[in-house]
Amino acid sequence: MPKIISMINWKGGVGKTTLTLHLAAGLALRHSKRILLIDLDPQCNLSFLAIGAGAYIDHTYKNKFPTLKTIFDAYFDRSTINASDVILKKRVRASAGRVFTNVDVILSHQELTLLDMKLAREKRSGRDHREETKFEIEKISIIKSIIDSVSDEYDYVLIDCPPNVNLVTQSAFFASDYYVVPAIPDFLSTVGIALINQYMDQFNSDYQSMWGYSGLAGSYADTQFGGIIFNMVDEYGEGPKKGHRGIINNLKAELGDSAIFKNYVTDGDGVSTAAEMNLPVFAHRDLPRAQQNAFKQANYLDNVVDEFMSRIG
Numbered sequence: 001m002p003k004i005i006s007m008i009n010w011k012g013g014v015g016k017t018t019l020t021l022h023l024a025a026g027l028a029l030r031h032s033k034r035i036l037l038i039d040l041d042p043q044c045n046l047s048f049l050a051i052g053a054g055a056y057i058d059h060t061y062k063n064k065f066p067t068l069k070t071i072f073d074a075y076f077d078r079s080t081i082n083a084s085d086v087i088l089k090k091r092v093r094a095s096a097g098r099v100f101t102n103v104d105v106i107l108s109h110q111e112l113t114l115l116d117m118k119l120a121r122e123k124r125s126g127r128d129h130r131e132e133t134k135f136e137i138e139k140i141s142i143i144k145s146i147i148d149s150v151s152d153e154y155d156y157v158l159i160d161c162p163p164n165v166n167l168v169t170q171s172a173f174f175a176s177d178y179y180v181v182p183a184i185p186d187f188l189s190t191v192g193i194a195l196i197n198q199y200m201d202q203f204n205s206d207y208q209s210m211w212g213y214s215g216l217a218g219s220y221a222d223t224q225f226g227g228i229i230f231n232m233v234d235e236y237g238e239g240p241k242k243g244h245r246g247i248i249n250n251l252k253a254e255l256g257d258s259a260i261f262k263n264y265v266t267d268g269d270g271v272s273t274a275a276e277m278n279l280p281v282f283a284h285r286d287l288p289r290a291q292q293n294a295f296k297q298a299n300y301l302d303n304v305v306d307e308f309m310s311r312i313g
């Protein structure tokens with residue numbers, strides 16, 4: 001069974017997409033893990049980063065290759081779709097001229113935003129309230145069902161979520177074993193983090209009771225907190241610079257030391273240069289510039305990946 005992890009933060013620009021891609025790359029490169037990436041954000045940033053924006057446009061718009069949207073369309077049409085139809089293999093870029101053989105991806109689609117409203121309106125009437133609850137759970141299980149059907153093919157499924165809560169995002173939370181919160185050491189970006197945990201606690205308890213009431217077999221397993229990963233940290237000497245350290249320590253005081261990854265990722269132009277080339281920083285040798293910074297960030301990311309494995313298993 002793979003470990004399924006949603007990368008979430010209600011804030012944009014904190015590194016959700018960057019960390020999703022690099023966790024996958026690190027787990028695949030150094031630990032030989034098999035990864036499925038799911039891009040849940042209609043902004044399609046992970047899709048662009050993973051295979052290249054041009055390739056994405058050809059693939060999705062020209063060649064009409066299925067995406068995450070196709071999975072939801074099948075639900076509305078009451079047709080069936082196989083995971084193998086939507087999972088793209090051997091296309092995620094590892095270095096210049098090489099792709100990952102063990103990182104697959106389900107691409108996103110811009111129209112996922114429209115789909116959410118459609119999903120919200122879709123109410124299947126049942127014989128009674130109990131049966132309607134069962135239908136609600138089926139609706140939220142769309143992503144879970146796809147993952148379940150390929151569960152023996154992967155060690156990790158990493159889901160890059162958009163910075164908002166809608167039914168599409170909720171279906172990712174529902175499918176996940178863990179949620180991990182990327183954050184930047186900035187006051188406004190950290191004040192909201194406690195609210196994410198509160199939201200997820202409520203989400204878990206709602207689905208615990210709904211599942212129980214629905215009469216479905218089995219039970220709902222809570223989506224557990226995997227921790228906060230700080231990104232874009234500036235250093236001074238051995239650790240984060242004073243202002244950043246203060247913010248990280250305040251959050252530790254609020255949520256407990258164990259809530260926060262000991263390892264973090266530094267700010268630097270390695271990540272952005274690699275992104276321009278649609279590469280992870282681990283391919284620092286292939287970058288036209290910022291090689292040294294990419295090398296440094298790759299080392300920090302290696303440590304984050306190791307800690308991720310010891311926390312999540």
Ligand SMILES: Nc1ncnc2c1ncn2[C@@H]1O[C@H](COP(=O)(O)OP(=O)(O)O)[C@@H](O)[C@H]1O
Binds near residue numbers: 012019270
């Ligand atoms: N550690 C980092 N150092 C420098 N730039 C970064 C770093 N992490 C992310 N970025 C850049 O910051 C921007 C936002 O990151 P992204 O991963 O897209 O955030 P999110 O998915 O949370 O919106 C991107 O342009 C990305 O390349």
Ligand SMILES: [Mg+2]
Binds near residue numbers: 016018041045046160
């Ligand atoms: Mg993103």
